[in-house]
Amino acid sequence: MSAVEHEFEPVPGLPADLPEGEAIVWQGRPQWRMLARRGFKVRWLAAYFAVFVAARTVSTVTSGQWSEGAVQLVAMIAVFSACLGLCQLLAWLAARSTLYTITTHRVVMRIGVALPITWNLPFARIAAADRIQRPEGDGDIVLRLVAPDRVALFHLWPHSQMTGLLRASPTLRAIAEPTMVAARLEEAVRRWSAAHGELTVAAAPIEPRDVADEDRQRIRVAPALASQLQS
Known part of the structure; x- marks a missing residue:
C-alpha cells in the first residue's frame, strides 16, 4: 500500500504506465450529489x-x-x-477530481482537489471488500486492509469509512452500479488468487451493518475464499 503525489498522469487515474500483464478492469468516480x-x-x-x-x-x-x-x-x-x-x-x-481504478492486480484511488494523490492498494494488502448497495441506486465498496496496515481517517476523507478511533478503511464512495463494480472486483480477485495460489491473506472481521436499509455483501480476498460472498 502506498500514496504518491503527482502532477502528470500517463494513464488517467494512474501515476505511471501499467506494468506488462496488468490491465484496467474498471474506472469510475463518485456521483457528486450522493457524495455530498x-x-x-x-x-x-x-x-x-x-x-x-x-x-x-x-x-x-x-x-x-x-x-x-x-x-x-x-x-x-x-x-x-x-x-x-x-x-x-x-x-x-x-467528485470531479477523483478517479477510482480497479486493475487485474490492485485498486488505485486518485483523490485530492488541490494536490492529487494516488493510493495504490495491491490485492495482497486487502483482506476483504464490502459492497454496500443503497435504495437510491448508488453504493460503496469498502476495502478492509490486512493487519497491521491502517489508514488515518483524514488521509482519505471523504473516500473512507470509519472502522475505529481516527482509523478508516479506503472506500470507493457513492459509485453508480456498485453491484457491477463488485462483480468486476471479485472476478479480478479470483483470477489474481488463482495465479498466486500459495499466498495466504487474513480475512477481516465482519462488522455490523451501518444502517438497516443497506444491502451489504462481502468479497473475501484470499485464494480459498475469493469467490465467496457473505452478507
Missing part, C-alpha cells in the same frame, strides 16, 4: 441548521421583538445556506 449526502452529510447539516432556525423563530415570536429578530433570522438563514452551498461545492470538486 454520504461523505459531507449535507442532509444532517440541513436538519441541524433547521433546528436552530426553528428555535430562533420561536424565540422571536415569543419575545415580540419582530424587527431585531427578523434581521437575525435572515442573517442566520443566509449563513447556513452559504455553509450548505459550500459543502455541495466541495463535494462536486472532490
Whole structure:
C-alpha cells in the first residue's frame, strides 16, 4: 500500500504506465450529489441548521421583538445556506477530481482537489471488500486492509469509512452500479488468487451493518475464499 503525489498522469487515474500483464478492469468516480449526502452529510447539516432556525423563530415570536429578530433570522438563514452551498461545492470538486481504478492486480484511488494523490492498494494488502448497495441506486465498496496496515481517517476523507478511533478503511464512495463494480472486483480477485495460489491473506472481521436499509455483501480476498460472498 502506498500514496504518491503527482502532477502528470500517463494513464488517467494512474501515476505511471501499467506494468506488462496488468490491465484496467474498471474506472469510475463518485456521483457528486450522493457524495455530498454520504461523505459531507449535507442532509444532517440541513436538519441541524433547521433546528436552530426553528428555535430562533420561536424565540422571536415569543419575545415580540419582530424587527431585531427578523434581521437575525435572515442573517442566520443566509449563513447556513452559504455553509450548505459550500459543502455541495466541495463535494462536486472532490467528485470531479477523483478517479477510482480497479486493475487485474490492485485498486488505485486518485483523490485530492488541490494536490492529487494516488493510493495504490495491491490485492495482497486487502483482506476483504464490502459492497454496500443503497435504495437510491448508488453504493460503496469498502476495502478492509490486512493487519497491521491502517489508514488515518483524514488521509482519505471523504473516500473512507470509519472502522475505529481516527482509523478508516479506503472506500470507493457513492459509485453508480456498485453491484457491477463488485462483480468486476471479485472476478479480478479470483483470477489474481488463482495465479498466486500459495499466498495466504487474513480475512477481516465482519462488522455490523451501518444502517438497516443497506444491502451489504462481502468479497473475501484470499485464494480459498475469493469467490465467496457473505452478507
